[in-house]
Every structure is written in C-alpha cells, then in structure tokens.
Amino acid sequence: MDLINNLALGFQAAATFQNMFYALMGAVLGTLIGVLPGLGPVATIAMLLPSIYALDATPALIMLAGIYYGAQYGGSTTAILINVPGEASSVVTALDGYQMARRGRAGAALAAAGLGSFFAGCVGTLVIAAFAPPLTELAFQFGPAEYFSLMVLGLIGAVVLASGSLLKAISMIILGLLLGQINTDVISGVPRFSFDIPELTDGIGFVTIAMGVFGFGEIISNLSRPAEQREVFTKDVKGLMPTKQDVKDAFPAVLRGTALGSILGVLPGGGALLASFAAYTVEKKSKGRAGEVPFGQGNIRGVAGPEAANNAGAQTSFIPMLTLGIPPNAVMALMVGAMTIKGIQPGPQVMSSNPELFWGLIASMWIGNLLLVILNLPMIGIWIRLLTVPYRFLFPAILTFCCIGLYTLNNNNFDVYMAVIFGFIGYLFYKLDCEPAPLLLGFILGPMMEENLRRALLLSRGDWTTFMSRPLSAGLLIAAALMIVVVMLPSIKNKREEAFQDAD
Template identity: 75%
Template sequence: NLPGEASSVVTVIDGYQMARQGRAGPALAAAGMGSFFAGCVGTLVLAAFAVPLTEVAFLFGPSEYCALMLLGLVGAVVLASGDLLKALGMILLGLLLGLVGTDVNSGVARFSFDIPELTDGIGFIVIAMGMFGYGEIINNLSRPTSARQVFTANVHGLMPSRQDFRRMWPAILRGTGLGSVLGILPGGGAVMSAFAAYTIEKKTRLQPGEVPFGQGNIRGVAAPEAANNAASQTSFIPLLTLGIPPNAVMALMVGAMTIHNIQPGPQVMSSNPELFWGLIVSMWIGNAMLIVLNLPLIGIWIKLLSVPYRWLYPAIVLFCAIGVYSTNNNTWDIWMVGLFGVVGYVFIKLGMEPAPLLLGFILGPMMEENLRRALLLSRGDWSVFVTRPLSAGLLLAALALLALVLVPAFKRTRDVAFVEDAC
C-alpha cells in the first residue's frame, strides 16, 4: 500500500484492495496495459500536435493555474469516501503541511519551529511512506496474529478476465484523453490528471455486479495509470515549445540542453530535429520495455505476496527507511516517517483517508505560488480572478461542485453511496 510517487496515490486505493482479494495479477496487468496504451497515444500527440497544443498552455496564466488548483482541491471532496467534514479536515491539514518550509518570496522560514531540517519543508515521500506504509504496518501489528495476513492466498488468475477488459478499456480511453490535455499544463499535470481521472470514474455509474470504488474496482487502477502516463508524455510539450520545465526532472534536462548550446523553445524542433525525434524514439522504446517487463513477470511479482507477514513487514520498514534516506541523505527524514506512521495509524482508526491530505499537500504550494504571482502581476487587484474568462470559468466550476456537495439532497445521496460501499 505504498505509492511510489505522487501520481500513484489514487492507484493504490483500489489496487491494494484488489491485491488483498487475490487479484494482484489483474491489477498489475490493468496498470501496465493502461500505461502502455496511454504512453503510445501521448507520444503520438507529442509528435503530431506539439506546436498547435502549445496555444492551450498560453491560455493559462497565474490566475488560471490558481483556479485550476482550487478546482482540484474541491474535487478531492468527491474523491474521499465517508464523512464530508473528515475529508475537508484532511485537505486543510495537507494545505497546512504544504506551508512548512521557507517562503519563496521573502525567504522567511514558516512553521519550522526553529528546527533547521524543517526549513526545506516536508518531503512528499516522507508523508506518503509514513501514512500509507508505516501506518498500515502499525495497524496490522495491532491485530491478532491470525488476522495479520495482508494478501489472500487464493489468487484469481494473472490476467484480467473478459469482463474486466470490457470495464477497464473505456476507463483507459477516458484517462488517456484527460491526461493528454492536462499534461500540457506546466506543473502538476500528471498528478492532477491521475486524481481527475479517478474522480471522473468514481462519478460514473457502476455496472451490474461491479465492485464499488475503494474496494478493488479495476477501473480505479486503469484510469489513473493511463492518465498519468499520457500526461507524462505530453508534459514534454511545454518544455520543447516554451522552454518551461514542468517538474524538477525536466529542469535537469533544460540544464543538459543548455550545456550543449540547445535553447528550449519554439525553434527546437526545427533547429534540432535529431533531438526531438530522438526523444520520440526513446519514448516508444520505453513504452515497449514497460509492457515487456510488466506482463511476462506478473507471476514473479505475485510470488512476493506469499512471503509470511513476519518477514514482510521488517523488509518494508527497512526499504522505506533506505528510500527516504537516499532522497536527501538525512536521518531526520527517517524519524519523520516514523512520526507520520503513527499519525497514519491514528487516521486509520478514525476512518480518515490520507489521499485528500496528500492532494492538499501537493496542490497547496502550487496554488499559493500562483495566487501570489497573480496578485503581484495585477498589483493586488483580486478582480483578476473573475475578469479573465478562463479563470472565472474554473472558479465557477469549483463553486458549483462545492455547492453540489453541500446541497442536503446530494449530501444524503453521497452518504448513502459510501455506506453501500462499506457494506
């Protein structure tokens, strides 16, 4: 139950439940097939429509990005199951955790409590591994020995059934289309697309006999993975056409291109065609290797689930500690993972999902940065958020979604749906 990166947070919601039901094979296959298909489509979109789609990125300024992040936070309420106040509380807590660190504009430490290690903020890996990994381990250890089995020994095949294919392919198509569009937006496109894809699937009607979301629905695995991979491919569009790196990894690519006297921008495809088409070829090779290393080896990954829990959980603790330490080479992060593990265990006992918290933690700093940037450009004029059509439209969508959630009739329907999910 450990998300490897921010965009995988929603995948583990249903993927972990499928593994516990003995359907880890279909879950891995659905994720692999969805990622492969979306990666191929995203690569085609990048190769064919990079320049025209750049115009979409030009429509988004700081006010539009701020409104988009706000819409994502409101959408997290739909993502969360159970009590509405708990979901809002988790989002607010995530926003507060995102404020820890050094203010980008003033350079003043915020909520660091004079602890030097907190001046750089709290890492996503620390919170994710603590709440999802260590929290789940502590919860399992609190149970009787007979109830500690994480995965069932009754494995139901290694590949999705025909019915699974019928259910997951429409979700893969929706996730691919959504990810291809959101990936064009610099900053957070892959994360936003994965959460948005899961939210859309959760709002669609369940088919007869289909497992509810949060209990092992294969659409909850296929759609976010497809959206994530499609966005990862199209996120190269703002890098190659505008010179804007969408994340830290691609910022390193900009540095490497600069060293070789290659200036990222609109002319990069005409002045350096070997670079552009070399990237396209490498993406095709990467997609091919993804499917080659995923599907044939599913049986081997399934065998790992048969390891007794008394041997499994020490290995998980060790590898989590190694992974967290290797990120910043700081032992402080290991202690923080343990702390968030205890917090995650408390949240499990209180029935509070960590996914909305992580979404608030990811989107909060980006929303704050664009909010302050928009106000700086408008000289403190808040009307910039409603005078720009796209920004106003996104804010209206956020308000409409929030009003819909707070409407008593809809709230009762939502509560009943989640009560049925829990049955």
C-alpha cells in the first residue's frame, strides 16, 4: 500500500507542466547525444550542470536523468544504421543490428531496440520503486574481491561473444586488457606505456577505439570492395516494424535482458555495460527456433536482449545513488554533484526528507520512457530514408560526423589521429576475421579489474587466498572456471564450431 501511495505522490509531482517539459527536454537531448558519436551523457551533463542553478531540484534532476536514459536509446540508432556505437553499451547492439540493416531490416531492428528499451525501462523503474532497499543491501555484499571475480567471469563470458576461433577471441580480450594499461597508475600516480606522449597519460578514450575499429574500419573495408557490393544498405527495405515472428522471437529475449539488467545495473562500475554483454551471451546460449537467422548475421534476439539489458541497467543504477548516495558510474557521480548543488545531501535520508523529489524522479522515468518511444518510433521512417543515400555520399558524411565527435571529446586533434590508426587496425581485424567486441570489453574492464585486484590485495595484505575465502567471490571464480571447462569440452567445442560455420 505504501508503494502505491508513494508512486501516486511521485506522479503528482512529475505530471506538472514544468516537470513534463524538462522530462521531454532531457529525452530529446539524450537521444541526440546518443546519435552523435563521441558526445556522451557524461560530457553533456557536465556541460549542463551550471544551467541547473536557475532550476528547482526536481525539474533539474528529471532533465539530467532524461539525458542519461535517452542516450541509451540514441546510441543504438547509430550502432544499427552505420555500425558506430554511440554509447559503450551499444557495442553489442551493433553486432546483429547492423547486419539487420544490411539485410534491409533496419526498421525492424530500430523498433525492436526502441520497444525493448521501453519495456525494460518501465520494469527497471518499477524495480527501483519496489526493491531499492534490498537491492542496495545486495550491492553492499560486493567488495573489491567480488568485483574482480565478477569481471573475470564477464571476460570469460565474452569469449562466447566472438565468432570463430577461441584463440582469436582470447587474443582480442588480451589485446584489449593491454590497451587498457596505457594510462596513469591508479595507486602510484605514475604514467605508464605513454611513451612520453602527454595525451596518453589519461589513457586512450573508449570512443576513439570504438569509432576507429567499428566506424572507420567498416568504411575502409567497404571501400575495398567492388562498387556494386559497396552499398551498405539494401534498397529493398522490408517494412519499418517487426513482423509477428520477430515479436515472438524478441519478447523472451527482452524479458531475459530486463531481468539481467535490473540486477547488474545496481553494481557500481559499468553495470549497464556488463548487462548488455551478459544478455548477448545468454541469447547465444539460449535455444532459438529452427531456421532463425544465425547470431552475427542479423538475429533480432541479438538486438532486443542487449538493448533491454542496458536500459534496465541504466534505470536501476539510480538505486545506489538515490538510497546510499554512492554513484555507481560517472553519470551518477554527476547526478550526486547536481543534488549537492541544489543543497540536497544524497543518501538514505533523501527518501524521507525529500519524498516529492525521490518519488517524482522515479515517476518521471516512466513518463520519460513513454516520451522516448513516442519520439523515436515515428522517426524510424526518417532514419530509413537516410539509408537510401548512395555510399559515395554517405561515407564522407559518416567520417565528418565521427571526426567532429572525436574532436569535441578533448578539443584535440590527437583523438582523431588515434581513431584513424584504430581504423586501419579495425580493417586488419576484418581481414583476419577477428571480432572486435571482446577487445572493447577487455579494454573497458581491464583498468577496473586491475584497480579491484590491487585494492583486494591491499586489504588482505597481499594474501591471494582472499579471492577464494570470500564465498561470493569464490562462487563467481568457480563459475568462470566451469565456463572454461564447458567451452573446452570436445563435444561443446565441435558444436560451437559447427554453429559458427552455419553462421558463415
């Protein structure tokens, strides 16, 4: 009963004209930011922080939250249309979404991503309302050792993501981990592997690698093909909305992705990102119907599952921020900053001292998700029109678009040059038939793994048994070891190779 009363209070606060307007503003801005590669929600919210001084706390936080989950929608658009993930969590969406676009099914892919995201966003918001306190208790059980073990499990799970050779998949993850080491040491503050290049002391940007390997690499590989094979998108667009069969295939994937995202989103350090990779792995392991399109060639489950997972994760990542004042990612850290600017102390007392703000923000997420669907579904036709542009005009536009996005990261040409280098590396991967997604996961998780490994060892005074003496950490490492054993079993290995041969 309390939950109903609280939500009624929230909708009363969120449904005012002013708050609805700022929810719409946030949703529109977020979508645009997601579509523009390079300009992520972190940079945008940071730029907009000074503007919230003139606003009340509730509309200010509603707008910033709208930017965050709006960017999750927008990021999938460029991932599907031009193979450039606008957001880190859209990397997985590009694997099958882009192949659907090439088959003339971009409309179905965009609709599956949009509707899957809407459903997951609504469920994620309900999870915040109902389970915030117990889920926060679960997050408290995770120390540095547990995070390290969870990330080891995530990386081993990523091997399943890659098509073809297991050796290539492992090599790509190791290369990603090594690239993640180019930065300044977290504990000693000493730059490493930067070769005295000042720009490398902060590390290579994720956007630089993603845009280079996916965007530029795809352009180079397209230009290497004969002109008649160069058109990225087919002219015979087969309907803008998913078919009945698509809905039957995608709905279970959306449910699984939503469940995974709701749980993993609570965890600090990229829960929504881990959720999208985990959802894709689960979909590849789940039994599909006979005759469905293989993964990596345009399977709608490979779009719907990860998109639902990253949106559910984006919503539930508000739980530790709202209930504990602990930001689980960079965007939530900025939200904590925004609350502090407005004179609100983030933490457990927000629920009791500012109930209108707390429940108004939660109710605004439902309104924001509905606005995003209303905004995005009619725009599918506009995006599809873009696909009929001949490739000789399209690729210079994509290049310009990417270079502007890269330059705005740090107002520095260096990021553009680095992306060009990674473009050629991406082309090399294409030629060697290596899947770049595990490299990106290794690159993102590498520094986080190292930080948690060193923290765990500092806390245990160098005792490596800490990873096995803590039950949750031991369970995750045992699951990772079992996954290796299962993948290496001859019968499983042969089936996996057969599956990927079928996909080719």
